Amino acid sequence: MNHxxxxxxxxxxxxxxxxxxxxxxxxxxxxxxxxxxxxxxxDGAEAIAMxxxxxxxxxxxxxxxxxxxxxxxxxxxxxxxxxxxxxMLTMHDNEQYxxxxxxxxAGGYVLxxxxxxxxxxxxxxAMRDEPFLYPGAVTALIRNYLDRVQHGEEAPQLLTxxxxxxxxxxxxxxxxxxIAEMLFISxxxxxxxRENLLSKLGLRDRLDLTRYAIRAGLVEP
Numbered sequence: 777m778n779h780x781x782x783x784x785x786x787x788x789x790x791x792x793x794x795x796x797x798x799x800x801x802x803x804x805x806x807x808x809x810x811x812x813x814x815x816x817x818x819d820g821a822e823a824i825a826m827x828x829x830x831x832x833x834x835x836x837x838x839x840x841x842x843x844x845x846x847x848x849x850x851x852x853x854x855x856x857x858x859x860x861x862x863x864m865l866t867m868h869d870n871e872q873y874x875x876x877x878x879x880x881x882a883g884g885y886v887l888x889x890x891x892x893x894x895x896x897x898x899x900x901x902a903m904r905d906e907p908f909l910y911p912g913a914v915t916a917l918i919r920n921y922l923d924r925v926q927h928g929e930e931a932p933q934l935l936t937x938x939x940x941x942x943x944x945x946x947x948x949x950x951x952x953x954x955i956a957e958m959l960f961i962s963x964x965x966x967x968x969x970r971e972n973l974l975s976k977l978g979l980r981d982r983l984d985l986t987r988y989a990i991r992a993g994l995v996e997p
Contacts, residue, residue: 815830820841
């Protein structure tokens with residue numbers, strides 16, 4: 777760190793598939809002298825490419841994005857850049873997303889509806905390695921923890937990252953052949969993943985998988 781120079785602003789990567797949302801969020805962040813949006817992405821895959829290409833301190837990721845969700849991107853970024861801080865930005869006050877976001881390596885979870893109030897504080901908290909959760913999320917976490925302790929059980933089995941990729945692509949309407957080509961795996965492997973997903977989630981068919989993917993925030997309705 778150069779001590780005689782003023783502290784450099786926190787370099788932020790912002791990923792959201794709606795340009796209007798990005799513009800609004802950027803306005804909130806760029807108003808602050810210690811925060812600067814240095815890169816914007818329209819989906820998770822683009823966010824990863826940007827994070828590889830330039831120095832960033834903090835990634836602010838929308839959860840529901842095409843091609844690759846913010847949750848999937850957060851998992852990859854945590855491995856790719858262990859020092860990178862990650863915040864999830866979402867419209868959904870949803871416990872399942874919240875738990876997945878924390879599991880994916882996010883240090884905070886901000887609702888878009890109150891981003892103008894919470895986002896700046898969440899960015900600064902993330903840089904201090906402090907978790908940032910909206911009040912309802914804290915309640916959900918405590919309730920979930922107490923439920924599990926009471927029933928002596930662990931959280932339900934989550935999907936592997938690969939199963940999640942297949943689920944997302946199935947829900948987006950891709951055929952097994954297309955999925956095989958996109959993920960560089962055999963059609964047989966895709967079909968095995970689909971069967972595993974159906975049995976693991978207790979579902980019957982593609983329509984059920986699509987509904988589940990919407991509920992899990994992998995695709996938008």
